[in-house]
Amino acid sequence: MAYAEVAVSLPVGLEQTFHYRVPESLTGEAVQYSRVEVPFSGRTVQGFILGFSTPPQLKHLKEIKRVLEKEPFLNHHLYELAQWMVQRYLCSLGDALQCIAGSPVGQQKAERSRGLVAAEEGSWVGLARAPKQKQALEVALARPGLRKSQLAKTAGVSVAVIEALLAKGLLREGQRPEPVAWERLDRESWPELTAEQSLAVHELTEALQNPVPSAWLLHGVTGSGKTEVYLRAIAETLSMGRQAIVLVPEISLTPQMVERFQSRFGSAVAVLHSALSQGEKYAEKARIRNGQATVVLGARSAVFAPVANLGLIIIDEEHESSYKQEETPKYHTREVALQRVALAKGVVLLGSATPALESYCRARPGGPYRLLTLSRRVDRKTLPQVQIIDLKKEMAEGNFSIFSRPLVRALARRLERNEKSILFLNRRGFATFVVCRHCGQVMRCPHCEISLTLHSNGRLRCHYCGFGVRSPGVCPACGSKTIRSFGVGTQRVEEELQKLFPGCESIRMDADTTSRKGSHKKLLDQFRQGGAKVLIGTQMIAKGLDIPQVTLVGVVSADLSLHMPDFRSAERTFQLLTQVAGRAGRGEIAGEVMIQTYDPEHYSITTAQNHDFLTFYAKEMTVRQALRYPPYSHLIRILFTGLNEADVIGAGQWWRDRLVNENGAANYQGIEILGPAPAGIPKIKDRYRWQLMIKGSVSKEIRQITRSVLEQAGIRFKQVSVSIDVDPV
Structure with a gap:
């Protein structure tokens, strides 16, 4: 009987593993990196087989219950990546492997996820009186690989029609078509590159041919053609027989990007993001693992795609905070990508019009990144003119509307x-908060220390x-x-717009209108192709959208992000304003941008007005250096949550005492322990939240002292959850 070493997906010791017997019934199914179910402390949990060996103690060993995936998506390189994540983010090995492998898909779901293939047209017999079945077969022939529900929707028939065709043998389950052969792709139709684009592609091609891993920052103004550089770099990667991963920050960007990438690389493109069903995810990951898909496009977790021969990872809009995982392990996609490429000896390309300060700092002379610059828009289009509107003056002159008079005239x-x-x-x-003007009572959530909207x-x-509750009278x-x-x-913006311009057709994009699958694409298509003249939205519309008909962008309030209690608030404001301004003037007509603010002199707003990243960078770095904030230091945030506030505070104080005294933070130069103190939002879902912050010049040092306390803590605080966030965003 074999014995398997298993890493369980639980908060155990960082590198702790456990041995289990492999029952005879699972021999052959249980292989290295298989995801399995095992008994643990009276319950059944998931884990991953790391290998097979005889443990020193054979008594009381439990058996593996079952194998969840017969063909693992993990491989040796991803296992090495998981080991690195344990050291970098102070998470358990099982949690790292679970994060990389994603959610499990049972064999039954996996089989259902396979696409449908039509019989040849000549074998269609007896369908003269079944026009819907014939219609569905024609669609299946033209678009093989669609799943049952997809084929029914595309053909405009019911699922029962598809079931009838399966019963007749005129449809069968089968693999999707092989990717378009690289040699047959039509290069002649590709757009002509600018001189700056050509230089960037040349530099990246040389880097891809070099066996030494490298990282590049592509700093290009909005509309400068960064995506075309990505496409050319991918083409070079594929021509070398390697695979590429392309990451975008928001699912709302994915539909437009998918269209562009599929038009260039055909069915070689696989798409991974959280809105896919489990079966769809399995099908795409299987295509990637088997080498059928050589280009992977997706959101944050696609950085773990099971590519066999990785050559290139591209991170579009690399500055976006959504690249940071908020659940354990709290990884940053940029750092994981750099490690994956180091293991694969490939290239990382980070792209943004407003790079993160940490990234641009690394791309300065002598830094670990190489800098590529696209300073002009393609086709010599000009950047939009930006006007700053002082809302204080508007109010002084009697305008109390949320729209300034210049913005109303521009909309008209x-x-x-x-x-x-x-x-x-x-x-x-509609409104940020509701308050009683007599006693000052703000309507708050009874479960969270936050005002109701x-x-x-x-x-x-x-x-x-x-x-939710009805607003009180x-x-x-x-x-x-x-x-x-x-x-x-x-x-509220939507309502006020209708009052000013009755009958004006508008579309609103925010978390309330985009909760359903496919809603992002549907709304954007309506705006691009339909009669709607105004798109109202949150940050999901601030980047990546390329709609040539848009000639005006109005920022209703630039102050929301500027005065947040966050040392990155100025950087986020500059990035948001620059990105949203870049949506204007991407067609033949010049664009115009209007930014409404109560703080028109702030440097994040004036530099955004001038599309001047370098001046913003210089000013903000001066502030960061004076306050010893990243990139001049490293941070670790330790969050304590629980139902009893006294327990939470006690856990925070226990950690502080050991960080300062027993583990000798004072022995390291420049390490500060801040807190414990209430978190920014002191209570969420009835759980109190306190935090400690560790600040230091050397990341390895502050991780070392944090790990030593973590190992002492064990399960000491059963009523308090402890969450560690290395380099919080």
Whole structure:
């Protein structure tokens, strides 16, 4: 009988593993890196087989219950990556492997995920009186590989029609078609490169041919053709027989990117993101593992795609905070990509018009990155003119509307000329909060230490736990009827726009309107091709959208992100304003941008007005250096949560005492222990939240002292959850 060494997906020791017997019934199924179910402390948990060996103690060994995936998606390189993640992010090996492998898909689901293939047209017999079946077969012949529900929807028939064809043997399950052969791709139709694009492609081609791994930052203004550079770099990667991974920050960007990549590389493109069903994910990952798909396009977790011969990872909009995982292990996609490429001896290409300060700092002379620059838009299109509107002056002159008079006039001009506009506000809902003007009582969530947001249906909602209640007519604290709402959300913008321009067709994109699968693409297609003239949205519309008809972008309030209690607030404001401004003027007509703000002199706003990243970088780095914030230091955030606040505070104090005293933070130069203190939001879903922050000049040092306390803590605080975030965003 064999014995398997298993890493369980639980908060155990960082590198702790356990041995289990492999029952005879699973011999042959249980292989290295198989995902399995095993008994652990009275329950059944998931784990991964690392190898087979005889443990020193054979008594009381339990058996593996079952194998969840017969063909593992893990491989040796991904296992090495998991080992690195344990050291880097202080997570258990099982958690790292679970993160890399993703959610399991049972064999039954895997079989259902295979696409349908039609019989040859000549074998279609007896369908003269079944036009719907014939229609479905024609679609299946033209688009092999669609699954049952997809084929029914595409052909405009019911699933019962597809079932009938399967029963007749005129449809069968089969593999998707092989990728378009690289040699047959039509290079003649590719657009002509600018001189800067040509230089970037040349540099990347040489890097791909070099056996030494390298990292590159492509700093290109909005509309400068970064995507075409990506496509050319991928083409070079494929011509060398290697695979490429392309990452985008938001699922809303994926439909437009998929169209561009599939038009260039055909069925060689596999798509991975969280909106796919489990069966769809399995099918795509199987194509990647088997080498059928050589280009992987997806969101954050696609960095773990099981490619066999990785050559290139591209991270588009690399500055985006969504590349940081908020659940354990709290990895950053950029750092994981750099490690994957180091193991594969490939190339990482980071692209952005507004790079993260840490990335641009690394790309300065002498840094670990190489810098590529695209300083001009393609086809000599000009960057949009940006006007800053001081809302204090508007109010002083009697305008209390959420729209300034210049913005209203600009919107009117676009509607007269049948052009499109975007209105940006990074907050959904109707009003930010509801307050009693008599006693000052703010309507708060009973489960979270946060104010409730008023929506246009008259309900107050918590955007953290989902709690909802009807907005009160009288104050629950004092009984006064002076209840008023304050602040602005996207629903309010939509309503005010209709008052100003009755009959103006608009589309709103925020978390409330895009919760259903496929809603992003549907709304964007409606805006691009339909009669809607105004798109209202949150940050999901601020980047990646290339809609030539848009000639005006209005930022309703630039102050929402600027005055957050976060040392990155100025950087985020500059990035958001620059990115959303870049949506204007991408067609033949020059673009215009209007930024409304109460703080028109702030350097993040004035530099965004001038599309001046370098000046912003210089000013912000001066502030960071003075305060010893990243990239001049490294941070670790330790979050304590629990139902009893005293327990939470006690756990935080215990950790602080050991960080300062027993583990000798004082022995290292420049290490600070800040807290424990209430977190930014002190309570969410009835759980109190306190935090410690460790700041130091050397990442390895602060990780070392954190790990030593983590190993002492064990399961000491059963009622308090402890979460470690290395380099929090």
